[in-house]
Amino acid sequence: MLAYIARRVLATIPVMLIVAFFVFSLLYLAPGDPAAVIAGDQATPQDVERIRASLGLDRPFVVRFGEWLWRIMQGDLGVSIFTNLPVSHMIAQRIEPTTSLMLITITLAILIAVPMGVMAAWKAGSWIDRGVMAFAVFGFSVPVFVTGYLLAYIFALQLEWLPVQGYTPLSQGFWPFLENLILPSIALGSIYIALIARITRATMLEVLAQDYIRTAKAKGLGSRGILFLHALKNAAVPISTVIGIGIALLIGGAVVTESVFAIPGLGRLTVDAILRRDYPVIQGVVLLFSFIYVLVNLGIDLLYTVFDPRIRY
Amino acid sequence: MRRRDLLGRSAAAVAAAGLGAPAYAQSAASRTLRIVPQANLTSLDPVWTTATITRTHSYLVYDTILSVDENLAVKPQAADGWQIEDDGRSYVFTLRDGQKFHNGEPVRAQDCVASIKRWWARDGFGQEIAKRLDSIDVLDDRRFRIKLQKPFSHLLAAIAKANASPCFIMPESVAATDPNTQITSGVGSGPYRFMRDEWVPGSRAVYMRNDAYVPRQEAPSWTAGGKRANAERMEWHIISDPATAGNALMNGEVDFIELPLHDLLPLFRRNRNVVVENRDLLGTVGMMRLNHLHPPFDNPEIRQALLLAVNQEDFLKAVVGDEPAMYKTSHSYWSFGGPMHTEAGSDALKVRSIDRAKDALRAAGYTNQKVVQLHASDFPTIAAQSQVTADLMRRLGINHDFVATDWGTVVQRRASREPPERGGWNIFHTTWAGPDWFDPPAAVGMRAVGTGAGGWFGWPSSERMEALRTEWFDAPNLAEQKRIAEAIQVEAFKVVPHVPLGHFLSPSAWRSNVTGVIRSPVVLFYNMGKTA
Numbered sequence: 001m002l003a004y005i006a007r008r009v010l011a012t013i014p015v016m017l018i019v020a021f022f023v024f025s026l027l028y029l030a031p032g033d034p035a036a037v038i039a040g041d042q043a044t045p046q047d048v049e050r051i052r053a054s055l056g057l058d059r060p061f062v063v064r065f066g067e068w069l070w071r072i073m074q075g076d077l078g079v080s081i082f083t084n085l086p087v088s089h090m091i092a093q094r095i096e097p098t099t100s101l102m103l104i105t106i107t108l109a110i111l112i113a114v115p116m117g118v119m120a121a122w123k124a125g126s127w128i129d130r131g132v133m134a135f136a137v138f139g140f141s142v143p144v145f146v147t148g149y150l151l152a153y154i155f156a157l158q159l160e161w162l163p164v165q166g167y168t169p170l171s172q173g174f175w176p177f178l179e180n181l182i183l184p185s186i187a188l189g190s191i192y193i194a195l196i197a198r199i200t201r202a203t204m205l206e207v208l209a210q211d212y213i214r215t216a217k218a219k220g221l222g223s224r225g226i227l228f229l230h231a232l233k234n235a236a237v238p239i240s241t242v243i244g245i246g247i248a249l250l251i252g253g254a255v256v257t258e259s260v261f262a263i264p265g266l267g268r269l270t271v272d273a274i275l276r277r278d279y280p281v282i283q284g285v286v287l288l289f290s291f292i293y294v295l296v297n298l299g300i301d302l303l304y305t306v307f308d309p310r311i312r313y
Numbered sequence: 314m315r316r317r318d319l320l321g322r323s324a325a326a327v328a329a330a331g332l333g334a335p336a337y338a339q340s341a342a343s344r345t346l347r348i349v350p351q352a353n354l355t356s357l358d359p360v361w362t363t364a365t366i367t368r369t370h371s372y373l374v375y376d377t378i379l380s381v382d383e384n385l386a387v388k389p390q391a392a393d394g395w396q397i398e399d400d401g402r403s404y405v406f407t408l409r410d411g412q413k414f415h416n417g418e419p420v421r422a423q424d425c426v427a428s429i430k431r432w433w434a435r436d437g438f439g440q441e442i443a444k445r446l447d448s449i450d451v452l453d454d455r456r457f458r459i460k461l462q463k464p465f466s467h468l469l470a471a472i473a474k475a476n477a478s479p480c481f482i483m484p485e486s487v488a489a490t491d492p493n494t495q496i497t498s499g500v501g502s503g504p505y506r507f508m509r510d511e512w513v514p515g516s517r518a519v520y521m522r523n524d525a526y527v528p529r530q531e532a533p534s535w536t537a538g539g540k541r542a543n544a545e546r547m548e549w550h551i552i553s554d555p556a557t558a559g560n561a562l563m564n565g566e567v568d569f570i571e572l573p574l575h576d577l578l579p580l581f582r583r584n585r586n587v588v589v590e591n592r593d594l595l596g597t598v599g600m601m602r603l604n605h606l607h608p609p610f611d612n613p614e615i616r617q618a619l620l621l622a623v624n625q626e627d628f629l630k631a632v633v634g635d636e637p638a639m640y641k642t643s644h645s646y647w648s649f650g651g652p653m654h655t656e657a658g659s660d661a662l663k664v665r666s667i668d669r670a671k672d673a674l675r676a677a678g679y680t681n682q683k684v685v686q687l688h689a690s691d692f693p694t695i696a697a698q699s700q701v702t703a704d705l706m707r708r709l710g711i712n713h714d715f716v717a718t719d720w721g722t723v724v725q726r727r728a729s730r731e732p733p734e735r736g737g738w739n740i741f742h743t744t745w746a747g748p749d750w751f752d753p754p755a756a757v758g759m760r761a762v763g764t765g766a767g768g769w770f771g772w773p774s775s776e777r778m779e780a781l782r783t784e785w786f787d788a789p790n791l792a793e794q795k796r797i798a799e800a801i802q803v804e805a806f807k808v809v810p811h812v813p814l815g816h817f818l819s820p821s822a823w824r825s826n827v828t829g830v831i832r833s834p835v836v837l838f839y840n841m842g843k844t845a
Binding site for chain 2: 054082157260264
């Protein structure tokens with residue numbers, strides 16, 4: 001197992017290198033010029049050229065990529081060309097809000113979606129099943145920002161239970177921290193809940209038709225035992241796979257959610273950096289996201305062995 | 314439901330709710346002023362970039378030697394005064410006593426001289442001083458002298474100017490930085506200290522009152538007068554979504570929005586806890602910039618034909634809606650409200666006839682060349698005007714390619730001198746603050762040097778305009794300056810560097826307990842405070 005984990009962690013290195021190359025190439029080829037953005041509207045073309053040269057943007061692709069890669073290998077993500085702050089510092093400033101948002105969203109989604117999917121499968125064809133499926137269709141269909149504004153309208157503006165926007169670090173108290181993240185987590189989680197609930201239902205329906213479930217019923221085992229000890233455990237592998245894949249969905253959704261709720265997270269950092277063509281920041285954040293995604297998939301693969309002891313690495 | 318409808322209903326509900334219920338975040342310390350500025354603060358160096366947000370930051374953190382009041386009169390600021398000697402060839406400035414930088418060091422003449430040198434290495438108006446310079450010397454810690462080769466009546470105005478880039482005082486060690494290299498220090502001698510440790514670009518910038526600052530005793534007037542730090546702590550909250558910012562204001566989570574979306578203003582006005590006012594009566598001017606290097610706009614007659622079709626009101630209403638009080642047509646290249654404003658030579662812009670423009674295009678020899686228009690869809694005011702131009706092109710029967718992209722791409726592509734089919738362009742839109750078009754030194758877009766040094770995107774060329782510009786700098790008095798500015802404009806309506814699109818106001822919105830908002834074309838957050 002340890003050898004497998006070591007191999008998988010080592011395998012992330014070529015993956016990251018490929019990602020790094022593609023990220024750098026795409027940014028190089030994409031239109032947009034940070035020097036022009038920096039210079040401002042009153043700058044002359046000569047001003048823009050001067051800033052481009054001072055940033056080293058006039059140098060060949062190979063030279064810039066080589067230098068960047070060398071720095072990355074030394075653990076240096078570079079410096080933002082706008083703020084002059086180290087990219088690692090900017091990411092560190094933003095990682096807590098995004099991590100908090102995603103963890104709460106995932107927790108919320110699993111706690112809501114898995115029981116929903118299980119119940120829908122157990123009561124297949126009933127109003128509970130139809131209700132869960134209707135919710136799933138709604139969750140898939142409504143964009144995150146619409147859900148976000150609706151929630152803000154009801155719970156922040158009408159009922160005044162929660163704030164419209166912002167983020168309070170955990171260090172300033174648990175409730176101030178949580179109250180800022182409840183609405184964003186629900187907004188972001190709605191698609192995720194729908195996805196997990198549908199997959200849970202479909203997988204559970206398949207498992208519940210198996211012979212060993214019928215045997216368990218024949219033995220007189222209660223519904224709860226059948227559902228959660230026998231059926232759900234066997235359905236857990238595909239469900240955990242979907243949860244893992246959904247991390248990418250969450251990262252994309254976090255960009256919108258953080259904008260709607262003005263949360264200073266990595267999603268907004270990414271959007272701001274893209275709009276300004278702040279290349280070092282874009283490269284740093286995309287690399288980080290790729291790394292997280294690879295690690296999450298590794299974690300999911302390892303979870304398979306917990307859910308299904310027949311799986312060996 | 315469209316997103317805007319949803320935002321509108323959401324915000325309307327807050328407006329109604331705000332009448333009867335206490336706002337959510339009133340528990341925030343009343344000594345902290347929470348501001349949503351127009352943009353994200355990214356650079357701290359007002360010499361390195363002309364970005365407006367950096368200038369706003371700088372007016373909090375730095376002081377200026379001179380300043381300008383609402384009558385456009387030059388006033389002393391950090392300076393106690395000045396003496397003009399040698400028939401206008403020598404200016405001796407004396408600093409006020411007792412001024413200190415945020416690090417406790419005294420503000421000295423050496424700091425001012427170093428700051429001026431760094432500023433004029435980059436600023437166009439500053440360079441006009443440098444061209445005429447004989448020497449700049451420190452006389453003692455409180456006095457310095459600028460000696461000129463010949464009298465230059467604009468010297469004080471240049472050092473005092475509020476439009477980009479003002480001449481801010483930095484510590485000598487900071488001002489020694491190469492002007493092409495961005496400074497990272499936030500140490501100045503202004504009324505607020507920048508809390509660098511709390512700065513999260515894209516989210517928050519924080520300022521604390523500079524208790525050592527000694528304000529002038531005069532009332533504030535534009536950038537002149539006393540700068541008082543009435544709020545102990547000032548937080549800039551960068552909220553990129555305008556509806557969220559609006560909801561946060563109405564819910565009491567922020568105190569001031571510098572540039573709210575025009576669509577939300579009616580909702581703000583219905584909320585008794587919110588004030589909507591035109592902080593800047595000189596407003597914003599729009600322009601349709603034309604590329605003079607490539608067909609069809611390399612032909613002056615085609616550029617002039619375009620003037621006949623433009624109805625400024627269409628462009629202005631696209632930005633502010635049907636609110637006549639919020640806009641003003643201005644058939645002038647010089648800003649409405651500025652000293653050089655005139656409508657001389659602007660007859661073509663008052664015709665507003667598609668048919669006459671079509672006739673003129675035919676007569677000018679327009680042969681269906683493609684016109685590539687760059688459209689920044691992520692910049693609401695610019696995008697609105699750009700869409701009116703797209704419609705105008707269609708109505709004129711012009712072969713039109715509408716390239717919708719983001720502002721970052723527009724500012725890159727507009728720098729290209731290549732033909733449109735090889736990545737160049739024919740038209741783009743942008744907007745400017747009113748003072749940016751006050752006079753020739755401010756109006757970089759009026760340079761007509763083609764692709765020569767100092768020329769702006771579009772690269773118009775006119776020897777006469779440039780000769781008049783030089784003449785303006787040597788004009789002995791305001792009347793003569795106005796006469797020359799008028800002549801420049803008459804020539805400009807022949808050259809058509811761009812189509813001026815009038816003047817619109819962009820009000821700010823703030824909670825009714827906010828005090829001390831300075832009315833000025835430059836955004837000034839000092840002097841603001843709030844009652845409990």
